[in-house]
Amino acid sequence: MTPALDIAHSVSGQPWHWRGGVIDGLSGSFQPDDLVTGLLLSRGCARDEIDAYRTPTIRSFMPDPSIFRDMDQAAERIVAAIRAQEKVTIFGDYDVDGATSAALLIRLLRGLGLDAGYYIPDRLMEGYGPSGEALVKLAEQGSSLIVTVDCGAQAFEALQQAKDAGVDVIVVDHHKCAAELPVAHSLVNPNRLDEEDGAAHGHLAAVGVAFLLGAAIVRRLRDTGYFDSRAEPKLIELLDIVALGTVADVAALHGLNRAFVAQGLKVMAAQRNIGINALLEASRLDRAPIASDLGFRLGPRINAGGRVGKSDLGVRLLTTEDPEEAKAIAAELEHFNEERRAIEAAVTEQALELGKGQDNRSVALVSGKGWHPGVIGIVASRLKEKLHRPAIVIALDADGIGKGSGRSVAGADLGSAVLAAKDTGLLMAGGGHPMAAGLTVAEDKIDALAEFLDARMADDVTRARGERALQLDAVVAPGGVTPALVEALEEGGPYGMGWPAPRIATGPVRVIKADIVGTDHVRAIVAGEDGRSLKTIAFRAADTPVGQAMLSAGTTRKLWVAGRAKIDDWGPRPAAELHLEDAAWAD
The missing domain is CATH 3.10.310.30 (Diaminopimelate Epimerase; Chain A, domain 1)
Structure with a gap:
């Protein structure tokens, strides 16, 4: 049975608490179904929603898009533009949420027979959001409708200039709104202060709001017979883009976002998007991606274009149908990401000193x-x-x-x-x-x-x-941290903001070997009382209490360690390891 684990003060100065019911894995006798149920309940899932949260589907969580203010009039305006073959420009932010939002609408409009253009501002030269100069220039170049995505909720002067220039602007955003709204043809944002039913979906990323707008557009066209003579595009096939933007923007993974990511990962595994496939290859991911890969592998690479390279690379990658172009863009983003890492390290060192x-x-x-x-x-x-x-x-x-x-x-x-x-x-x-x-x-x-x-x-x-404390989901013997356990834990996902990945504790352990690798990462091999060992790593932790504890423990002092169980992809065969977040002395 599990020994008493009562950590009131870890090496990093925080208590360890159980997130929900304790799951005993020391004997290795856990049942995946029981484990998943416990994980769901401990994250706030009601018992009558277990089935919906275990296998989240769009049908289970999708609201009627019409509940959002301005949604119907925005959809009606875009439908009119499709029918009249107007010149439409999607104006997106330069981050992943902006790139995915823009790519989603561009790909959808293509499927509906309208080849929309796009405009992504330069982070350094133009800054965040639409400028009046850019909107007026797009109007002068013939755009009669501009749709801003992941920006615009606070663009008062720019949208007034666009209105004065005679161009319609639809704002699709999720950022906080002021009591007064900027002038726009439509402003779709679940975080409008006057939003009512739609406010329950304030956790959506902009790409999620764009998906709902896409559903409203398709429904309006369907109701008016647009698809009597042409194929209806499958919105579901765009969920890989929605999942990427949702995770990369650190949106809370409950409710509809949970369904977006769970289903989007399935679409991504089917390799329908040429650009995403190229990015997966550039990031050297040779297995089906999980939610954390979107935030830590794909997202940073798309962001790198806007951060230190070319702001439109993300949209270009996600909308291209040319495999060679996709491969070239992905390689360029990989280069910019390496450059970003070097710049980031230098600024981080200075900022930490000031902080x-x-x-x-x-x-x-x-x-x-x-x-x-x-x-x-x-x-x-x-x-x-x-x-x-x-x-x-x-x-x-x-x-x-x-x-x-x-x-x-x-x-x-x-x-x-x-x-x-x-x-x-x-x-x-x-x-x-x-x-x-x-x-x-x-x-x-x-x-x-x-x-x-x-x-x-x-x-x-x-x-x-x-209220800061390390929340634990299970206590497991070192030998029990196996690929099978990791796979079972993943069944409670997708994990991310608002739906934290499971954290397990193991111990007491002795540190058999510890050293510093890479950029101040502390790598260690620990062993339990039965002699079975486990590989651990604490990222960027060499000068932290956790890293110092692992480096100084030696083979005589014993520790409890806690963190996330992961699959180590780098060895000759899949193995489990623990990504350390905290430690506590056991003696």
């Missing part, structure tokens, strides 16, 4: 001249992970204008705080959602911004940090 002196702040805010704006979002994530609080990283240009990106912790709404800072005049621009935000700020207002955010978010951050 060390901010223990008294509820929000870590650092800035630097010469920092590459394309990597500040990733650096903010690194800062958040190290400091366990929201973090904002600002890159200042030669004119003293800062582009900032922030990441938050669960329970602390950074997007609302940034909008409030904008309303008080501290920001030139800003917006986001609870877990992430972007902003533009003058250098002379950075200190005031830091004070404002510190005061506004103090209570929420204090509460979130006070």
Whole structure:
């Protein structure tokens, strides 16, 4: 039976709690069905929803698109453009959610007989969201309808200029909205403050909202006999794109998003999208992808185009039908991703040094001249992970204008705080959602911004940090961490934001061997009391309490270790390993 495991204070200073009922795997007698049920229940799934969550389908979770404000009029306007063969441009953000949203609508419109164009702004030269100059230029080039995706909810001046130029603009977004909305033909966003039934779907990424718009378009065309003489496109075949954007944008994987990702992974495994296939090959993934691959392998490569390369590469890759072009674009993105990693490492080192002196702040805010704006979002994530609080990283240009990106912790709404800072005049621009935000700020207002955010978010951050604990799903003997266990745990997925991957504890163990590999990763072999061993790795942990504990334990002191069980793809045969997140002394 499981020995008592009561960790009140780990090496990283946090308690270990059970997420739900304890699953005893020490004897190796777990039953996959029982394990999956426990995982689902512990993540908030009601007992009467077990079947729907175990095998999430679009049919089970899909709402009627018409519940969203402006959805029907947006669909009607696009249908009119299809029938009249108008010139339509999809205006997308330069990140993965923007690229996938744009690609989804472009591929759908192609299937409906309209060859839409696209416009992706340059991150460095144009910044986030639609500018009036870009929208007016598209109108002058003949576009009578522009659809912005993953941007536009705060583009007041730009959309007014577009209206004055006589072009219709439909906004498809998911970012926080102000009480007043910009002028647009339609604004479809579950996070509108006046949204009612659709507000239950505020966790959707923009690509999910775009999919619902696609469903509304197809339904309208079907109702009016458009498919009497032509084949109806299969929206379901675009779910690989929806899954990629949803996971990469760190959207909560419950409800409809869960179905999007579960079904999208099946579509991806069928290899229907030439561009995604090329990206999988470039990332050297030779098995069917799982949800984490979308966030850690595919997403960063598509993002690299917008961060340090060409902003339209993602859309081009996801919409091409030419295998050779797809292979060339994927190779280019791989190159840009390597470049991004080098830039990111340099900025992260400087940002972490600046962040060390901010223990008294509820929000870590650092800035630097010469920092590459394309990597500040990733650096903010690194800062958040190290400091366990929201973090904002600002890159200042030669004119003293800062582009900032922030990441938050669960329970602390950074997007609302940034909008409030904008309303008080501290920001030139800003917006986001609870877990992430972007902003533009003058250098002379950075200190005031830091004070404002510190005061506004103090209570929420204090509460979130006070509730910080490592949540465990199972305790397993080292020898019980096997590929079979990993496969059983995956049955409770897909995992991601809002639906955390299972975390297991094992021990007591002795550290047989430990060393530092790669970029400060701590690799170790541990063994249980029965002598059976397990390979572990703690990423970017050489200077952390966890890494130091593994390196200093030797073969005499015993530890409990906790983390995520994964399949090691690099050996001659599949084996299981533990990706460490924490450790606690057992003696």
